[in-house]
Amino acid sequence: xxxxxxxxxxxxxxxxxxxxxxxxxxxxxxxxxxxxxxxxxxxxxxxxxxxxxxxxxxxxxxxxxxxxxxxxxxxxxxxxxxxxxxxxxxxxxxxxxxxxxxxxxxxxxxxxxxxxxxxxxxxxxxxxxxxxxxxxxxxxxxxxxxxxxxxxxxxxxxxxxxxxxxxxxxxxxxxxxxxxxxxxxxxxxxxxxxxxxxxxxxxxxxxxxxxxxxxxxxxxxxxxxxxxxxxxxxxxxxxxxxxxxxxxxxxxxxxxxxxxxxxxxxxxxxxxxxxxxxxxxxx
DNA sequence: GTCCAGGCTCTTT
DNA sequence: AAAGAGCATGGA
Numbered sequence: 410x411x412x413x414x415x416x417x418x419x420x421x422x423x424x425x426x427x428x429x430x431x432x433x434x435x436x437x438x439x440x441x442x443x444x445x446x447x448x449x450x451x452x453x454x455x456x457x458x459x460x461x462x463x464x465x466x467x468x469x470x471x472x473x474x475x476x477x478x479x480x481x482x483x484x485x486x487x488x489x490x491x492x493x494x495x496x497x498x499x500x501x502x503x504x505x506x507x508x509x510x511x512x513x514x515x516x517x518x519x520x521x522x523x524x525x526x527x528x529x530x531x532x533x534x535x536x537x538x539x540x541x542x543x544x545x546x547x548x549x550x551x552x553x554x555x556x557x558x559x560x561x562x563x564x565x566x567x568x569x570x571x572x573x574x575x576x577x578x579x580x581x582x583x584x585x586x587x588x589x590x591x592x593x594x595x596x597x598x599x600x601x602x603x604x605x606x607x608x609x610x611x612x613x614x615x616x617x618x619x620x621x622x623x624x625x626x627x628x629x630x631x632x633x634x635x636x637x638x639x640x641x642x643x644x645x646x647x648x649x650x651x652x653x654x655x656x657x658x659x660x661x662x663x664x665x666x667x668x669x670x671x672x673x674x675x676x677x678x679x680x681x682x683x684x685x686x687x688x689x690x691x692x
Numbered sequence: 693g694t695c696c697a698g699g700c701t702c703t704t705t
Numbered sequence: 706a707a708a709g710a711g712c713a714t715g716g717a
Contacts, residue, residue: 527698527699530697531715534697579713579714581712625698625700643698
């Protein structure tokens, strides 16, 4: 008998929009509003029926311990949407278009490797690279309908890969970054267990000790794995938004942070995610 | 063929 | 401090 949890009356949630929001890559679409989803070493079956979310593969204890937080189900998104929509017409359109987007709370180590890969890369290639890493170095979770599903590998498991091995997975020049970052984390050079409890600026500096992590990648990691909603990741898309919509001329980190905090507020990272989703997906 | 993608590192002004 | 070159790969 398969475990199942049903969460009822969750508004401001769309599994479709979350999958297409460029923060999680380990999912497979079965049909509309129905996904197989891998995270935290588990394969879950997520189906959304209106405002209800059906999750197969977990029990209620696992839901309370892990998945409630993973899908950020305790944050008041209605209040955030209302706040952002009141800012200007662009955010009003963006929040209206992507009102089901949520910020996931994902595994820190996995996000570190994922967003090192993301640099100067596109989403389909990021997704396929992570699948190859998992299939090659991750543990088999289970087989379903003839397909094998693998967990994201642990630091130790990934450390078995040489730079050449990583290059063979199609990671490009990022192979060296991933190799060194894995080593540094295994050696305890950067203590992952303490990152989330640090002040945002301190946490960012700690992450930037790792090769392949600059401001933008660090901010994505802080937003998608550490609950830091006061960051503002600036990629090529968000840079266009800042220049075209908000006439922010200087897109240096300092200038952007000052603008983002004063204009969008303390949860500017969430506003950024609505804008990113909007400009990438809307016509 | 050129351009671009959820950029970073290293070098040169 | 700021700006530029180089970097792997594959799709448009």
